[in-house]
Amino acid sequence: MSMSWRGPTSPLPAEINPRTVFERLFGDGDSTDAPTRMARLENQKSVLDYVTGSLSRLRMTLGSGDKRKLEEYLEAVRDIERRIQRAEEQNATIPLPHIDRPSAIPDDYLQYTKLMIDMQVVAWQTDMTRVASFMLGRDGSNRSYREIGISDGHHSISHHQNDAEKVDKLIKIDELHVAMFAYLLEKLRNTPDGDGTLLDHSLMLFGSSLSESNIHTHDDLPIVLAGGANGQLKGNRHLVYPKETPLNNLFLNMFDMAGLPHVDGFGDSTGRLANL
Numbered sequence: 001m002s003m004s005w006r007g008p009t010s011p012l013p014a015e016i017n018p019r020t021v022f023e024r025l026f027g028d029g030d031s032t033d034a035p036t037r038m039a040r041l042e043n044q045k046s047v048l049d050y051v052t053g054s055l056s057r058l059r060m061t062l063g064s065g066d067k068r069k070l071e072e073y074l075e076a077v078r079d080i081e082r083r084i085q086r087a088e089e090q091n092a093t094i095p096l097p098h099i100d101r102p103s104a105i106p107d108d109y110l111q112y113t114k115l116m117i118d119m120q121v122v123a124w125q126t127d128m129t130r131v132a133s134f135m136l137g138r139d140g141s142n143r144s145y146r147e148i149g150i151s152d153g154h155h156s157i158s159h160h161q162n163d164a165e166k167v168d169k170l171i172k173i174d175e176l177h178v179a180m181f182a183y184l185l186e187k188l189r190n191t192p193d194g195d196g197t198l199l200d201h202s203l204m205l206f207g208s209s210l211s212e213s214n215i216h217t218h219d220d221l222p223i224v225l226a227g228g229a230n231g232q233l234k235g236n237r238h239l240v241y242p243k244e245t246p247l248n249n250l251f252l253n254m255f256d257m258a259g260l261p262h263v264d265g266f267g268d269s270t271g272r273l274a275n276l
Helices: 018-026 034-059 064-093 109-125 154-158 164-189 247-257
Strands: 004-007 010-012 204-206 224-226
Touching: 018 109, 034 064, 109 164, 154 164, 164 204, 164 224
Parallel strands: none
Antiparallel strands: 004 010, 204 224
């Protein structure tokens, strides 16, 4: 399952390896050292210049189907070019916090999740990206949470059939996920950004596509919005909307807060949420 898509037919696969995430954001060096990063960026630029020229010549020889595939590939190349440009601007204006390149995927869930969150915060802080999505628990995953004393698989527990022991274990897993979201918010609140903090200038959504995993209930979702969204979001409220209101309605509001061009619909949306 992909949470992000480049287009109707082009999913963006999730990256679960923190080492790969680090290398994508900051290069393949051992840390975020600025001079070393700039040398690597110059090398990347020369390779991309060569590839782009070759692809332009190839385009003239292709049919419509292959041209579409080529355009998808070129968009990936342009994405790399944009990241290089951002990194160059960043090196000139914003000193990067020192981060060492991760060596592997930690087995411990808390260590792994905090590491991934830390890199997301630095990516926002340095303007490497302004949007990120992160699954705290992947759909269908049957991982165990031995860190909190649960050896059963998460997905198996989620279909608890009202068994009290399984429900209790599921609650503990949910509490762990919420604690990780709180860790992210605390990191954002403690990171200065302009005239406030990253939390003041961000909009974070936390939740699930199901409200009752036992029977796959998809309405009355437990969704949390956090952050100031540059003063556009009023917090400390519990808002209730009519049954069967699509979650995509909320996304339309979030698009507006992010300053995206106006869109009338998204997925199964039926309109924007009122009183948000």
